[in-house]
Amino acid sequence: MKNQFNPRKKMLSNDPTFLGSVASVSGSALTVHLAPSVASGLSIIEGKTYKIGQVGSFIRIPQGYQDLFGIVSEVGAKAVPEELNAAVRGETGRWMQIQLIGESVGGKFERGISQYPNIGDSVHTTTESDLSRIYNSLDTGYLNIGTLSSTESISAKISIDELVTRHSAVLGSTGSGKSTTVASVIRAFTTREDSQAAYPSARILMLDIHGEYSEALADVANVFSIDPRPGESQLFVPYWALGSNELIEFLTEGVSGDREIAFTDKIFDLKSESLESANFAGIEQSSLTIDTPIPFSLKRLWYDLIEFELTTFEGTNRDIPALLDRGNLDALIPPKFKPHAMGAQGPFLNQQAKGIRRQLNTLRSRLIDRRYQFLLQPGNWEPSQTGDIESDLDALLDGWLGGDEPVTILDLSGAPSDVLELLVGSIVKIAYDALYWSREKSEGGVSRPLLIVMEEAHRYLASEKDGLASTTVQKIAKEGRKYGVGAMIVSQRPSEVDETILSQCGTIFAMRLSNPADRSRVQGTLPDNLTSLLDALPVLRTGEAVVVGEATKLPMRCRITLPAREHRPQSADPEVAKEWALERRSEGYDRVVASWRSQRPRAVVNDVRIERQTIVDETPES
Missing domain, CATH: 2.40.30 (Elongation Factor Tu (Ef-tu); domain 3)
Structure with a gap:
């Protein structure tokens, strides 16, 4: 036949x-x-x-x-x-x-x-x-991030639209090349092979937990840092832009019932006074809520509440404050009253006091702790006693989202660990709320989308956490694409990242993962017919990834193009053999203690001050 x-x-x-x-x-x-x-x-x-x-x-x-x-x-x-x-x-x-x-x-x-x-x-x-x-290599909507592992002559390309709007995750064990991959992808947005701007209106906000990217992306990024180096700007996050629940929880370490109402009522009153005094655009007294981002003085909040708690009264009607010293609001010195006495002569205690002295002492300790200055004493955004400010939120957003460079790096490496989750949540919420409510304006996310890159996501987006960071990122993962806000989640422990957030990441950069629980979590985000691709995760080379999802038309195993050495993140392992082979150097552990106490890696024992003498005229005599 x-x-x-x-x-x-x-x-x-x-x-x-x-x-x-x-x-x-x-x-x-x-x-x-x-x-x-x-x-x-x-x-x-x-x-x-x-x-x-x-x-x-x-x-x-x-x-x-x-x-x-x-x-x-x-x-x-x-x-x-x-x-x-x-x-x-x-x-x-x-x-x-x-x-x-x-x-x-x-x-x-x-x-x-x-x-x-x-x-x-x-x-x-x-x-x-x-x-x-x-x-479709002629399409300008794709980024070249490397080459295919199986065919090195073929470029590995990902779609920008799907990468940003459908969210993404870069997952891999320590040392697998996550930071380098993130730096390579971000740099691909900003420069072409001819060194020209690839996407001059790109808008990327990176939350750098370990300070790895400041130098790597210095030529394409504006850097804001809690402990700035030369050429970097001071990072401030105005506390009054936070939600009341998160702010009160942080300031008091927990309060409820009538005691919480004492704080919320006072905050509302202070915001109301501030609004009446400054007349902020876009808000009226009738629409003011406790969560409206209106400046108010934390020092005045503390002073007014502590004064009410400490007040004793004297007189026949028990209505005359027995004041001895008014204290000092700016210096956080509480007022003094005559101590109460037994019997009918007084002075008498304030029967309306809420019993919040402990919480107010915690609030005061936060205010005087220099580690929290970036949040509670936010520079030009710190309100006066009457709520007046030198700079409003538009200046803050202009620095974060409207800088002259396509990338903005917020270096959070100097933030105390106990405030990291609140800090990340606050930053993300400020950025998302601003773009959400301005979605019909040219500065909004629809006209100019934003990509938020979140390093070490497992630290503040863990499954068991339900704080501000997790809640806000979940909202972005579910609804952000409609308003031009995309998320890139970077983590070495995907099994610890909230499942709701990870499942909404349309593109996965899966790098070397040896932990079975981590591999299982990544496999759970893929269609059944592609899970076998991830069986190779334990043997991937450094800088190699399996990329699957919306941003790539074909699932691919690829080698990510390494940035130039001077543009790589500071995430390399210490060279143990090389450092141990050197001769012993003189060491000053007083500097170690100074950094420990100040919670700043670059703190010094004594400030070095150089006094300049009168300039000498070196012009030769004629």
Whole structure:
């Protein structure tokens, strides 16, 4: 019969891209028998080298006017001797398991398939010309982040729109290259190969927990730091822009019932006075709430409440304050009253006191603790006693979101660990609320989207946490795309990141992960037919990632392009052998204690002050 299928003839094709034939079809999974001509793991096609039969590499199955595309998920070989199994004659005994992922019709690639291949259909390796059709390299909406591991001549590209609006996660163990990958992706937004601005209106806000990126991205970023270096700006986060619940929780370490009402009522009164005095645009007294970002004085909040708690009265009607000393509001010195006495002579205690002295003492200790100055004494954003401020929130947002560079780095490495979650939540909430309410303006997120990069996310987005950071990021993950706010979650422990947040990340950069719980969490975010790709996570090289999801038309295993050495984050491991081999140097542990006490790595024991003498005129005499 002339039309009878001959597998041996099919497998002896002279096409250099030919790999073998479809042997079985089960849903989106195919089994392919490799041809005898595929004898090596490498193939040279049109002068370019391709790796054959590698897990994670791509294949193409021609179907007339369309092509099916798949990815290799498993490879193997039969162990049965040929003389004992006549059924495999004409075959090599080697096979590949393929997962179908999409099709190309008329040169346009789409995910999903409209038809299945038939038994015996030829399977081909995917060449650069094939993948160029898929990635559409002429489209300006893609970033080149590296090269495919299986075919190093092919660029690995990701879609900017899906990366930002559908959120993403960079996940990998310590030392797998997460920080370098993040730096590479961010730099790809900002510069082209000809050193010109790739996307001059890009807007990226990075929360740098360890201070790794300030120098790496200094040429494309504005840096705000709690402990700024030369060339960096001081980071301030105005406390009055926070929600009342989070602020009171931080200031008092917990208060409830009537005691909480004492704080909320006073804060509302102070905001109301401030609004009446300054007449802030966009808000009226009738629409003011306790959470409206209106400045008020924390010192006055403390003084007015502590005065009420300490007041004693004398006189026949017990209505005359027995004041001895008014104290000092600015210096946080409480007023003094005559001590109460037993009997009918007084002085008498204030029967209306709420019993919040302990909480007010905690508030005072926060105010005098220099570690919290960036939050509770926020520079030009610190209100006076009457609520007046030198700078409003527009100046703050202009620095964070409207700088002259496309990237803004908020270096939080100097923040105390107990305030990190509140700090991150406050920053993210300020940015999100501002862009949400300005969504119809040119400065809003719809007209100029924002990408928020969150390093060490497991520290403040843990599953068991329900604080401001987790709540706000969950809102961004669910609704942010509609308002032009995207999130990039970076973590070395994906199993500890809130599942709701991680499940909303449309693109996953999965790097080397050895912990089974972490791999399981990442696999849970992928479709069932692609989970086998992540079996390679424990053996990925440093700087290598499996990228899957919305931002890439094909799941891919790729090597991320390393930035120049001077543009890499400060996350490298210490060179132990090199440092231990050096001669002992003189050490001053007084400097260690100074940094420890001040909670600042660059603190010194004694400030070095150089007094300049009168300038000497060195002009030679005539």
